[in-house]
Amino acid sequence: MSMEFDLERKFCRIGGEVSVVDGSVIEGYASLFGACDQGGDVVAVGAYKASLGALAARGGKVKMLWQHDPAQPIGVWDVVREDAKGLYVKGRILADVDKGREAIALIGAGAIDGLSIGYRTKKASKDAGGKRHLQELELWEVSLVTFPMLPEARVGAKGETSGADALRGLAAALEDARGLLMRG
Numbered sequence: 001m002s003m004e005f006d007l008e009r010k011f012c013r014i015g016g017e018v019s020v021v022d023g024s025v026i027e028g029y030a031s032l033f034g035a036c037d038q039g040g041d042v043v044a045v046g047a048y049k050a051s052l053g054a055l056a057a058r059g060g061k062v063k064m065l066w067q068h069d070p071a072q073p074i075g076v077w078d079v080v081r082e083d084a085k086g087l088y089v090k091g092r093i094l095a096d097v098d099k100g101r102e103a104i105a106l107i108g109a110g111a112i113d114g115l116s117i118g119y120r121t122k123k124a125s126k127d128a129g130g131k132r133h134l135q136e137l138e139l140w141e142v143s144l145v146t147f148p149m150l151p152e153a154r155v156g157a158k159g160e161t162s163g164a165d166a167l168r169g170l171a172a173a174l175e176d177a178r179g180l181l182m183r184g
Contacts, residue, residue, distance in 0.1 A: 024075070024104060027090035030115045030142045035086075041132045048082050050122075051139045063141040064091050066099045068118055070141075074100040077142060087117070089142050103144050116145040 033045045055061065062080045066072040077091035094100040106112040123136035 024093040024095055024100070025090065026093060026107075027079075028088070028115070029086045030080075030089045030117050031087035033084075033086045036131060040130060041134055043086070043134045043137070045084075046082065047134050047137045048087055048139050050136060051119075052080060052082065055139075062089075062139055064093075065118070065141050065143040066103060067145055068116065068141070068143045072099050073097075074103050074144065080139070080142070087139075089115070093144075107144070112144055112146055114145040114147060116143045117141070118143065 031043050031048075033043055033047075036042050052062075062077050063070075063073055064075040064077050066074045074097055075091050075093040077089050079088065079090040081088050093103050095104060103112065117137075117139060118141040120138040120140070121134060121136075122138055124132050124134045126132050
């Protein structure tokens with residue numbers, strides 16, 4: 001028996017400022033409050049509060065997926081929280097997973113630069129201009145994706161330096177190790 005859910009997705013651009021720590025940790029904003037995305041949706045402050053609270057109460061976590069594919073988890077989000085700016089995420093891409101290594105290489109090369117949220121709308125309204133204001137969302141997952149919907153949402157640089165060079169270095173090291181394994 002299959003169950004149907006009204007799962008929606010919002011894409012957010014990571015951009016050039018990728019923060020990577022310890023080789024595979026990424027952080028930034030998966031959603032920004034008050035910003036109108038390319039689909040005409042605006043997420044309200046507090047939209048994730050109930051969902052994050054329910055997840056925490058049952059010991060659950062928001063999933064980190066590759067391109068919204070539930071069969072391809074690529075890491076874990078260690079921190080998912082709302083702040084005054086939006087939905088902040090920080091997590092680890094798992095280099096022990098094939099798609100994780102791929103993601104690290106693609107982000108490092110600049111081929112992947114987006115985050116996307118998978119959610120179900122619990123409460124929303126439309127204004128006279130046709131914009132949908134999302135007041136309550138049930139957050140299921142945050143994916144690394146190719147095409148973002150909200151260009152302003154980005155993974156931020158940690159301190160003064162961008163982590164993009166560190167990620168490129170990790171991608172090169174993984175590729176070198178893969179080459180050594182293939183020869184051996």
